[in-house]
Amino acid sequence: MRKHTVNKYTEKELESALACEQFLRLTKKNGMSLNTAARSVGKSPSHFSGQSSMLARYQRGGIDALRSRRRLKNLKLKVIEIAFCCYAVTGFARARKFYEGVLGLKPTKVNDFPPDSHWAEYDIGPGTLSIGSAPGWKPSPDGCSVALEVEDFDAAIAHLRANGVKFRMEPFPTPVCRMAMIFDPDGNTICIHKRNAK
Numbered sequence: 001m002r003k004h005t006v007n008k009y010t011e012k013e014l015e016s017a018l019a020c021e022q023f024l025r026l027t028k029k030n031g032m033s034l035n036t037a038a039r040s041v042g043k044s045p046s047h048f049s050g051q052s053s054m055l056a057r058y059q060r061g062g063i064d065a066l067r068s069r070r071r072l073k074n075l076k077l078k079v080i081e082i083a084f085c086c087y088a089v090t091g092f093a094r095a096r097k098f099y100e101g102v103l104g105l106k107p108t109k110v111n112d113f114p115p116d117s118h119w120a121e122y123d124i125g126p127g128t129l130s131i132g133s134a135p136g137w138k139p140s141p142d143g144c145s146v147a148l149e150v151e152d153f154d155a156a157i158a159h160l161r162a163n164g165v166k167f168r169m170e171p172f173p174t175p176v177c178r179m180a181m182i183f184d185p186d187g188n189t190i191c192i193h194k195r196n197a198k
Contacts, residue, residue: 016047020055033109035157036121036128040083084121084128088137088187093119095131096186102163103148105129119183124148139186141168146190153178153194160192 019041026037038045049053060146089095099105112118117134129146150156157171160182168189169181179193 019043019047023055031111031113031119031155033121036109038082038085042080045091071096082127084130085144086130086132086147087184087186087190088139089133089184089186089188090133090139091185092131092133094185095133096120099129102160102165136142139184139188141183141189143179143185144186145188147193149193149195153192156192156194172176 009035022041023037023043026032026040027034032040034048035045038048047053050056087095096107096110099120099122100107105124107120108123108128109121110119117132119132120130122129129148134146155173157180160167166183167180168183169179171178171180171192175196177193177195179191182190182192
């Protein structure tokens with residue numbers, strides 16, 4: 001069989017090959033779920049499943065020439081959504097009790113990576129909030145923080161107070177919303193948020 005050359009492939013095929021590389025790295029090396037990994041590279045899960053998928057072709061070597069870094073690196077970065085955000089935690093069981101018991105989030109993926117790393121994902125609307133623990137990965141009150149949109153702001157604040165949650169910033173209004181800042185058990189900052197009615 002004649003060997004393929006990189007120049008035969010279109011930019012669309014090159015972009016698909018790059019997506020395959022990213023998808024494999026996220027699922028095999030990072031342990032990410034198939035659906036979350038697909039979303040994070042801007043593709044639907046169907047792109048990576050089945051014998052006729054781009055991933056299957058890629059793994060069979062039919063487009064192996066597309067691995068050329070010389071061409072792949074020329075593709076433009078096209079961010080289409082935030083795939084997930086993650087808080088570093090130290091006591092994983094304690095953190096899960098807070099995020100699931102107090103905040104009421106439902107885990108969609110939980111992984112343990114020996115010897116001492118852990119990961120959990122919570123799908124919220126089109127986005128995913130994660131918590132993770134690993135050696136050298138430290139929580140911080142001053143890093144990026146997630147704003148959780150709630151149905152009833154006053155009820156949410158009352159619930160948090162009843163559960164002894166520590167507030168970093170008491171509830172306050174802005175021209176477009178109401179919000180408050182709380183701490184999780186590791187001291188990470190979480191925003192409780194409610195958009196104003198239009």
